[in-house]
Amino acid sequence: MSAPLRQHLIDPEICIRCNTCEETCPINAVTHNEDNYVVDAAICNACLDCISPCPTGAIDNWRTVREPYSLEEQFEWDELPEQEELELDAGGDTEEAREEEVQDLLDQAHAGAGGQVRPPASAAKPSINLYSRSEPALATVAGNFRITQQDSQSDIRHIVLDFGNQSFPVLEGQSIGVIPPGVDARGRPHHVRLYSVASPRDGERPNHNNLSLTVKREVTQVDGVEHPGVASSYLCDLKKGDQVQVTGPFGNSFLMPNDPEAKIIMICTGTGSAPFRAMTERRRRRRRRESEGEILLFFGARTPAELPYFGPLMKLPDSLIVKELCFSRLADKPKEYVQDRMLKRTEAVAALLKDTRTHVYICGLKGMESGVKEALESICRGEGLDWQSLSAEMRDTGRFHVETY
Amino acid sequence: MDALHVSYDDLIPNNVNLSGDRRLQRALEAWHPGYIDWWKTMGPEGFMDSEVYLRTAVSVEPKGWAKFGYVKMPEYRWGILLAPQEEDRKIPFGQHKGEPAWQEVPGEYRSMLRRLIVIQGDTEPASVEQQRHLGKTCPSLYDLRNLFQVNVEEGRHLWAMVYLLQKHFGRDGREEAEALLTRRSGDADRPRLLGAFNEATPDWLSFFMFTYFTDRDGKMQLEALAQSGFDPLSRTTRFMLTEEAHHMFVGESGISRIVQRTCEAMKAAGIEDPYEIDKVRALGVIDLPTLQKKANFHYAVTLDLFGAEVSTNAANAFNAGLKGRFQETKIEDDHQLVNETYPVLRHEGGGFKMVDEPALSALNARLRDDYERDAAGGVKRWNKVIQKIGIDFTLELPHVAFNRQVGTFSDLQATPAGEIVSEAEWEKRQGEWLPAKDDLAYIDSLMQPVNEPGGYADWIASPKVGIDGKPGDFEYVKIYG
Numbered sequence: 001m002s003a004p005l006r007q008h009l010i011d012p013e014i015c016i017r018c019n020t021c022e023e024t025c026p027i028n029a030v031t032h033n034e035d036n037y038v039v040d041a042a043i044c045n046a047c048l049d050c051i052s053p054c055p056t057g058a059i060d061n062w063r064t065v066r067e068p069y070s071l072e073e074q075f076e077w078d079e080l081p082e083q084e085e086l087e088l089d090a091g092g093d094t095e096e097a098r099e100e101e102v103q104d105l106l107d108q109a110h111a112g113a114g115g116q117v118r119p120p121a122s123a124a125k126p127s128i129n130l131y132s133r134s135e136p137a138l139a140t141v142a143g144n145f146r147i148t149q150q151d152s153q154s155d156i157r158h159i160v161l162d163f164g165n166q167s168f169p170v171l172e173g174q175s176i177g178v179i180p181p182g183v184d185a186r187g188r189p190h191h192v193r194l195y196s197v198a199s200p201r202d203g204e205r206p207n208h209n210n211l212s213l214t215v216k217r218e219v220t221q222v223d224g225v226e227h228p229g230v231a232s233s234y235l236c237d238l239k240k241g242d243q244v245q246v247t248g249p250f251g252n253s254f255l256m257p258n259d260p261e262a263k264i265i266m267i268c269t270g271t272g273s274a275p276f277r278a279m280t281e282r283r284r285r286r287r288r289r290e291s292e293g294e295i296l297l298f299f300g301a302r303t304p305a306e307l308p309y310f311g312p313l314m315k316l317p318d319s320l321i322v323k324e325l326c327f328s329r330l331a332d333k334p335k336e337y338v339q340d341r342m343l344k345r346t347e348a349v350a351a352l353l354k355d356t357r358t359h360v361y362i363c364g365l366k367g368m369e370s371g372v373k374e375a376l377e378s379i380c381r382g383e384g385l386d387w388q389s390l391s392a393e394m395r396d397t398g399r400f401h402v403e404t405y
Numbered sequence: 406m407d408a409l410h411v412s413y414d415d416l417i418p419n420n421v422n423l424s425g426d427r428r429l430q431r432a433l434e435a436w437h438p439g440y441i442d443w444w445k446t447m448g449p450e451g452f453m454d455s456e457v458y459l460r461t462a463v464s465v466e467p468k469g470w471a472k473f474g475y476v477k478m479p480e481y482r483w484g485i486l487l488a489p490q491e492e493d494r495k496i497p498f499g500q501h502k503g504e505p506a507w508q509e510v511p512g513e514y515r516s517m518l519r520r521l522i523v524i525q526g527d528t529e530p531a532s533v534e535q536q537r538h539l540g541k542t543c544p545s546l547y548d549l550r551n552l553f554q555v556n557v558e559e560g561r562h563l564w565a566m567v568y569l570l571q572k573h574f575g576r577d578g579r580e581e582a583e584a585l586l587t588r589r590s591g592d593a594d595r596p597r598l599l600g601a602f603n604e605a606t607p608d609w610l611s612f613f614m615f616t617y618f619t620d621r622d623g624k625m626q627l628e629a630l631a632q633s634g635f636d637p638l639s640r641t642t643r644f645m646l647t648e649e650a651h652h653m654f655v656g657e658s659g660i661s662r663i664v665q666r667t668c669e670a671m672k673a674a675g676i677e678d679p680y681e682i683d684k685v686r687a688l689g690v691i692d693l694p695t696l697q698k699k700a701n702f703h704y705a706v707t708l709d710l711f712g713a714e715v716s717t718n719a720a721n722a723f724n725a726g727l728k729g730r731f732q733e734t735k736i737e738d739d740h741q742l743v744n745e746t747y748p749v750l751r752h753e754g755g756g757f758k759m760v761d762e763p764a765l766s767a768l769n770a771r772l773r774d775d776y777e778r779d780a781a782g783g784v785k786r787w788n789k790v791i792q793k794i795g796i797d798f799t800l801e802l803p804h805v806a807f808n809r810q811v812g813t814f815s816d817l818q819a820t821p822a823g824e825i826v827s828e829a830e831w832e833k834r835q836g837e838w839l840p841a842k843d844d845l846a847y848i849d850s851l852m853q854p855v856n857e858p859g860g861y862a863d864w865i866a867s868p869k870v871g872i873d874g875k876p877g878d879f880e881y882v883k884i885y886g
Contacts, residue, residue, distance in 0.1 A: 014869055016657045017782050018624075018650035024467050034782070049467035055651035056658070057870040078789055116874075393472070 006128065006252070007068045008039045008046060012077050014058035021050040021059055033075045041068030046125045048118055048398070064129065099132055102177055102250055105194050110254065112362065112369045112402030113395050120257035120359055120398040124201070127169045128252055133179060133192065136245040137166050141238045142210055149305040155217040156271060156308045157236045158198070161244060162210040168246070170197045170211055172278035173254040173361075173401075177247035180234045192247060193231040196363070196403070198274035200282035214274040214308055254361070254401045256282065263293040263358040265349065267338055267372055269300040272364030273308055275403070279361075280321055287320065295321040296345075296352060300338040300368070302329035322348075338368065339375035349376075350383045353390065359399045360391075366404045418484030420465060421568070432571045433485075436582055440564075443586045444479060447534045449556055451541060453479055456883040457553045458872070462486050462561075465644055473873045475883065481557045485568045488643035496634030497733055498740040499726035506636040510573045514725045518635060519574055521728060523581050524598055525626060525642075526566030527588065529559045531602035532615070534590035539612055542852035544862035548609070550872065550881035551655045555616060558648045565641045573637065600810065601706045607845075608852050609865075610663065610691065614703040617656030617783060622710045624649045625731055625776045632729025657783040660700075662866040664787045666690055668794035669866070679798040686847055689863045693791070693798045695848070698840045701803045701821055704780065709811035714749050714770040715762055723768050730768065731775040747771055750805060752817055755825060757806065777802065808839065856884060 010021070010030075015037055022030040022037065029043035030050065050059050063069075063083050110117055119126075131137040139161035148156045170176070177192040184190055199212040217236045218229030238244065256264070256279040266276040280295060301307035304327065313323060324345060326336040342349055352358045353376075362372055373387070380387040394400035417423060417437065423430050445453060456475040463472045465486050494506040510518055533556050543549035563585060570578035588595045591603045601619050606612050627649060631642040667690040671677075676684050685692040712719070722728040723742070730736060738745065745764035750757055762770070780802060787800050804823030806814035818831035821838050840848075855862045859878030871879055 013786075014658075016650070016654045018653050020647055020650045023646070034778075035785070052471045053467055053647050053650075055654040057872075057874065060874075078793075 005041065005065055005068055006046070007041050007063050007065050008044045009061045009063055009069065009074065009080060010037050010039060011058040011061050011080050012036045013079050014056045016056055016058075018055060020053050020055065024050045024053050031071065036075050036077060038071050038074035040071060046119075047121060049121070051118075052396075099129075102192060102194065102247070105192075106175070106250060109194075109403045109405050110401075112366075112404050113400055114391065115395055117253040117395055117401060118398040119253045119255045120259075120262065122257045122259035122262065123255040123398065124171055124258055126171045126174055126249065126252045126255060128174075128249055130168065130249065131247045133189075133247060136179060136247050137163060137168055139163050139168075139244045139246045141240055141242045141244065142204075143240060144236070144238050147214075147308045152303065152305040154270075154302070154306040155236060156306075157213075157215045157217070158308075159213045159215055159235055159238065160199075160204050160210055161213065161246065162208070164209065166209075168209070168211070168249070169201070170249045171201050172197070172256045172282050173275045173403075174249045174251040176211070176213075176249055178231055178235060179245040179247065180231045181245070184230075190230055194248075194250065195235075196271075196274040196278075197249075198277045200278050200285060202285070206285065214271045214277070216271045253398070254403050257359055257398075259357070260286065260292045261357055263352055263355055264295045265298075265352055265358060265360045266295065267298045267342070267360070267362045267364075267368075269338065269364035269368050270306075271308060272368075272404075273299060275363055276361070277309055280316065284316065284320055293357060294352075296324070296348060297321055298324045298326070298338040298341055298345075300326050300328065300336075300341075300364075303327055337371060339371035342372070342375040343378060346379050346382060349379050350385075353380065353385065354383070356397075356399075358394075360394065360401070362402045362404065364404060369402065369404055417564075418463075418482045419486070419568075421485050421487060421572075423485065426572075429572050432579055433568070436567060436571070436579075436586075439583070439586050440483075440560075440567075441479060443530065444533075444560060447530070447537060447589070448560070449478065449533075449540050449553060450537045452549075452553070452882070452884070453477065454885055456885070458550055458875075458879075458881045459554055459557060460873070462644075462648075465489060478553060478557060481560070483557070483561045483564045485564055486561075486644050487637065487640035490636070490640060494636060494639075496726040497632055498729045499634065499724045500741065501634055501726040502740050504634075506634050506639070508636050510635065511725075514635075514727060515574070517722060517725060518638070518727055519570070519578065519581065521630065521722065522566050522569050522638065523585070525630065526563060526570070526581075526585050527598045528602050528623060529563040529566065530585060531588075531590045531597040531599075532606075532620070533559050534597075535602065535604070535606040535615070536612060539606065539609060542609065542854050543856070544609055544865045545855050545860060545867070546858055546881040547861075547868060547872070547879075548659070548865075551651075551659075552612065553882070555620075555652050555655055558651065561648070562645050565645055569637055569641060599710055601710050604706060608848050609659075610696075610699055610848050611703075613656050613659030613663070614699050615656070616652050617660055618700070618703040618707045618780060619710070620649065620652040620656060621780055622707050622776065624653060625711075625772055625779070628731050629728050629733075629772060632733040634726030638727075657786065658868060659865070660696070660783070661787055661790055662868060663691055663864060664693070664696065664790050664800075665794070666864055666866040667693060667696070668791055668796045671796060672794055677797070679796060689851065691848065691851070691864050693796070693800070695840065695844050697800055698838060698844060700784075700800060701807065702839050704802055705808040708773060708776075708805060709809060711773040711776065711812075712769045713812050714773070715766045715813075716769045717766065719768040720763075720765040723765060731772055752806065752813060752825075757823065773805070777805070803838070808835075 017037055026049055027043055029040050031038060061080055142162040143160040145158045147158045148154050175194040175196050177194055179192050180190040195213045197211050198214045204210045204212040215232055215235045218232040220227045268276055304310050324341045326338055326341040328335045328337055377387040391400050417433055457478060459476050460471045460473050461482055465488055496502055496504050496506050539552055540549060567582045570582045588597050590597045596603050606615050627642045627646050631639050633639045670688040670690045671685060674688055679693040682692045742764040746761040747764040747767040748759040749762045749767050749770045751760045784800050784802055791798055803821035804819055806819035806823060807821050809815050817825055818828060819825050851864050858880040861867045
């Protein structure tokens with residue numbers, strides 16, 4: 001069975017055949033006959049160039065399909081077909097809810113961007129929803145390494161999953177779902193958990209069918225009793241060779257720009273660094289010259305010992321990525337959060353914000369959002385910019401992304 | 406700032422490096438106060454202080470040229486925006502075909518080129534003038550906003566033509582730019598240059614018909630100019646076309662919504678026969694036969710804009726490489742038309758027949774044929790709406806010889822079906838084909854404003870999707886005062 005595709009379609013009831021989309025499309029994916037304007041699924045790469053010039057809104061329609069609608073079919077349409085229920089999702093009512101639940105998780109995570117977010121203009125086209133609870137992929141654990149120091153309080157793991165002969169294509173910034181085995185106290189299957197992929201699209205090891213996750217062992221204290229997190233404990237305790245049920249991939253907006261000249265500001269705490277490790281590694285592997293788009297990273301943790309990937313990160317040259325690491329629990333220093341460091345780097349941040357090639361990503365705990373936004377507002381004010389309108393513009397052009405949980 | 410981004414620091418937003426050309430900047434800045442005066446006196450009446458949710462072009466890149474926000478119309482940033490320059494562009498047709506496209510006006514074609522630009526430029530303020538009273542009777546805030554969007558973009562198109570005149574035509578260019586502000590639509594002494602642009606646009610049905618049929622002529626003309634060997638004209642008109650698409654949308658969807666509302670009301674009232682006009686009108690909607698008459702009128706008036714079928718002027722402009730054909734670069738021929746012929750419909754011996762004419766002379770006829778095909782598309786969509794609701798009626802474009810004042814058919818009378826009739830017969834029956842006084846009075850009686858967000862007049866359906874994805878009750882215009 002072929003992987004589902006998110007097909008770009010034009011609503012023939014609303015379209016007025018003005019030819020703007022055909023004129024705008026940089027790769028000639030749009031064509032027409034006497035009746036309809038249509039998109040060739042074999043050519044369209046979902047760059048979204050045609051979306052904003054369309055005067056009618058007819059252009060912004062999408063269907064997830066097993067087999068794309070052919071041009072001939074589309075030419076015949078008087079109206080758009082309904083979204084078909086794909087077999088993939090057809091596992092009864094509970095299954096539907098489960099997949100909606102994934103969407104809910106993503107919606108919550110991306111809410112901080114403040115509106116409908118588009119992918120970066122030059123982002124590659126993501127595959128999504130290839131595997132579901134009723135048809136999960138089965139991954140094999142290829143490695144599980146602690147990446148925070150043994151004596152630190154925080155147990156963060158770098159877990160490598162291998163997909164064998166199953167196709168599981170991911171892009172930097174996408175997430176996968178993990179289904180912990182067994183049932184909860186009330187006998188129901190566990191909820192799915194989403195984890196950002198920490199490796200680039202060509203694999204944790206280049207050209208291997210694997211990917212990595214950054215997972216923190218969660219422990220909640222209730223009345224002095226420690227309750228280990230179901231999914232994180234399951235993952236952190238995995239041994240090499242264990243098998244894991246995986247769904248996804250998920251996410252089609254929090255993606256990196258393919259354009260090597262694009263500049264990136266990354267702001268994260270803790271395991272929020274996972275997508276940024278993926279993006280940075282992608283850049284590192286593809287690097288051709290020193291002058292490619294800069295990356296400015298603000299990364300917060302309690303101590304260096306608790307900062308995931310601290311060692312490897314420090315080895316990356318400044319010409320690839322400028323690292324602003326800040327710590328909130330150093331014995332001899334006042335607390336410093338990412339927003340504090342951003343304000344100290346006002347000039348650098350402002351220069352980047354003024355550049356229309358710059359993409360801003362925020363990833364980490366929900367709690368970081370307000371402080372970071374205040375810092376951005378303050379930096380903008382000092383430069384006579386308005387963060388409110390700038391962020392809206394950046395969001396509309398796929399250059400402002402938030403994923404917090 | 407690079408060429409793809411508009412410089413908002415200047416009085417006049419532009420992507421043509423205006424600040425690097427002091428002479429031109431001064432000329433445009435001198436013209437600007439007159440333009441604002443014109444807008445305030447001849448632009449939308451009674452809404453100068455309203456906040457309108459408009460889109461403004463901030464750059465010509467696909468992702469940057471449509472920025473939405475509330476703005477007072479006199480404060481709209483009318484800019485000068487040219488589509489990005491194509492490297493090594495060659496003149497695509499005519500006797501200079503294959504030579505590098507001109508970046509400066511070729512001396513031998515100066516006056517011909519100026520004339521083309523002035524005629525195009527004159528239509529832009531004309532339609533704003535024609536539509537200036539419509540705001541008072543808008544069927545919804547959504548439609549009001551669309552009217553104003555059309556208006557400000559026509560204003561911007563005037564700017565675009567004025568830029569070309571002032572940048573490339575020296576003193577007489579400046580004089581022509583001034584004259585564009587002094588002619589008035591329908592004025593007996595100083596009329597606009599083309600007939601259709603001196604007709605009144607008294608009601609919203611006329612407005613939708615005008616944007617569907619007459620603005621579509623604008624689209625065809627712009628398409629032909631976008632092929633021009635004079636590169637600044639080509640780039641200017643290419644960007645204008647993206648905005649023109651919105652005008653097409655307003656017209657096509659406007660009529661479609663009226664058709665939908667009428668058919669739904671008929672169905673609900675159990676009226677099967679579309680010709681039971683009194684019964685249909687009693688429902689407060691516009692009967693389909695009247696819509697047909699309005700379409701007949703606007704289509705015929707617009708066909709006149711294409712000029713004489715066989716024309717030396719059109720041949721000269723093509724030969725000179727100044728004005729091409731619709732989608733010139735997609736046509737497969739020699740693009741010089743030296744020995745080609747083109748079939749043109751002629752009146753002969755009491756009937757019509759196709760006559761082969763030299764293709765070069767028949768360019769107006771060809772563009773009109775392209776227009777006919779383009780205009781038929783929307784009519785087909787309207788009919789689908791009628792069919793879907795289940796009313797037995799078909800809207801049709803009238804025959805090209807119907808009610809013509811310009812060209813080969815102006816000396817005869819023909820029915821919409823293309824049957825030639827005597828003057829006497831025409832006089833007797835024209836009320837069957839063109840809106841009569843009582844039709845117009847009925848339409849006029851429906852023109853009552855609906856100003857609350859999300860409300861629509863009873864004679865028009867609400868749109869399927871909002872502008873910029875806005876919800877149904879979005880306040881597209883904050884009217885005030």
